[in-house]
Structures are given as C-alpha cells and as structure tokens.
Amino acid sequence: MDWIISVFDWLNNLFKLPIIQSILGSGIVAMIFSIVIKHNLMKNIEVLKFNNSKDLQAEAFYKEVAGKEMSELLIWWSKTVLEKDFVSSKSDDEIQQKLQQxxxxxxxRTVKLITAYQQHxxxxxxxxxxxxxxxxxAYISMIGSSVKKDYTNQVSDPLSLLEFKLSxxxxxxxxxKKIVNDIEREI
Known part of the structure; x- marks a missing residue:
C-alpha cells in the first residue's frame, strides 16, 4: 500500500513541474482546438454534400423531364452552326422559340451569350x-459550342466550328479570333 502512496506523491510532484504543466496545458489546448476544427470541418462537409445533392437532383430532373427537348435543341444548334443556310430557312417564330428553349x-454562360446575341x-x-x-x-458558333458544353460536358472551340463551316x-x-475575344470580354 505504501508503494501506491509513493507513486501518487511522485505523480503529484511531477505535475507540479512547470515544464509538465506547460506540456499538458498545450496538449489540452491542442486537443480542444482539433475537436473544434474537426466539428467545423464535418459541418462544412455536410453542407457541401447537401449542395451537391441538390445540384445532382436538379440535373437529373432536367435530363429526365426535358432530355428529348434538350437533345433536339442540341441538334438544332449544331445544324445552325454547321449548315450554311439552316437559319435562313427558319421562321422568326421558330428561331425565337429555340432561343427561349x-x-x-x-x-x-449560354444564357449570357444568347442575351448578348439578342442585343447585337x-x-x-x-x-x-x-x-x-x-x-x-461568331455569336452563333459560341452559343453552339456553349450548348454542347452544357449538354455533353464536351468543349468545342468556336473557331474550329467556324473553320468547319466557312471555306x-x-x-x-x-x-x-478578335471578335470571339471581344465577346468573351463582353459577357
């Protein structure tokens, strides 16, 4: 039993040393600090997960509900960009409807381009x-490129589209190139 008392006396004397108190104090502060950081980090992760979930739900909704319309719209813009007289064969109402869609x-970015194109x-x-x-x-090729990026997540250079279309x-x-750069600055 005496040895237990001597161990406690030894520990008591050890904890009275300033260096041990400093180490323990720093350790306790570090533990509290890491718990607070972990809590805030976990909270931020949950917020990000929630926001990503909402974005994925919205994307899934658009693809499910409007997939056919979006596909037709992408085809319409690709024809607008690549077929020489495609737009001139369309009525103003049809063009306006496609711009609305x-x-x-x-x-x-696509909406900004359409807005700037309409102002133009x-x-x-x-x-x-x-x-x-x-x-x-240039606007038409940039809108076509942007629509393709929106629906397929594939990037196509508007200048390449113009090169394909124009002999x-x-x-x-x-x-x-200058006009495309000017438009990029405008939007």
Missing part, C-alpha cells in the same frame, strides 16, 4: 456594317 435549358441583333439595319455579319457568325476561314481567322 436555350434560355430555359442552357447554363449561365437589335442594332438597326442602317447601322450594321461588314463586322455585324462576322460577329453574328474562306483562313483569310478571316484573325478577325474572328
């Missing part, structure tokens, strides 16, 4: 110059 199903189209005919047509083609692209590549 693109607004509904498109991502943020409001330029009165008497104030339009040669650059108006170049910019229109004289090489002579206008610099002009198109």
């Amino acid at each position: 693109t607004f509904i199903y498109g991502g943020e 189209n409001y330029i009165p005919p008497e104030k339009r110059n040669e650059d108006f047509n170049y910019k229109s083609m 004289d692209f090489k002579g206008s590549k610099g002009k198109f």
Whole structure:
C-alpha cells in the first residue's frame, strides 16, 4: 500500500513541474482546438454534400423531364452552326422559340451569350456594317459550342466550328479570333 502512496506523491510532484504543466496545458489546448476544427470541418462537409445533392437532383430532373427537348435543341444548334443556310430557312417564330428553349435549358454562360446575341441583333439595319455579319457568325458558333458544353460536358472551340463551316476561314481567322475575344470580354 505504501508503494501506491509513493507513486501518487511522485505523480503529484511531477505535475507540479512547470515544464509538465506547460506540456499538458498545450496538449489540452491542442486537443480542444482539433475537436473544434474537426466539428467545423464535418459541418462544412455536410453542407457541401447537401449542395451537391441538390445540384445532382436538379440535373437529373432536367435530363429526365426535358432530355428529348434538350437533345433536339442540341441538334438544332449544331445544324445552325454547321449548315450554311439552316437559319435562313427558319421562321422568326421558330428561331425565337429555340432561343427561349436555350434560355430555359442552357447554363449561365449560354444564357449570357444568347442575351448578348439578342442585343447585337437589335442594332438597326442602317447601322450594321461588314463586322455585324462576322460577329453574328461568331455569336452563333459560341452559343453552339456553349450548348454542347452544357449538354455533353464536351468543349468545342468556336473557331474550329467556324473553320468547319466557312471555306474562306483562313483569310478571316484573325478577325474572328478578335471578335470571339471581344465577346468573351463582353459577357
């Protein structure tokens, strides 16, 4: 029994040493700090999981409910970009309907592009110059590229789309590049 008392006396004397008190104090503070950090980290992880879950549910809803419309819209924009006289054969109402659908199903960048394109189209005919047509083609290729990114998550370069569509692209590549960069800054 005496040996137990001597062990407790020894421990008591040990804990009275300033260095041991400093180490224990620092250890306790570190433990409390790590518990608080872990708690906050777990809370943040749960918030991220919840937000990701909401995003996935919204994406699944759009794909399930509007999958066919989205697919048709992607095909329409690919034809708009790649077929020379596709848009000119469409009525204003049909074009407006496709722009509305693109607004509904498109991502943020796509919506910004459509908005800027519509503003571009409001330029009165008497104030339009040669650059108006170049910019229109650039907008259409950028919207088509953005729609493809929205629906397939695949990136396509608008300049490559223009090169595919236009036989004289090489002579206008610099002009198109500048216009695309200007549009990127605008949106």
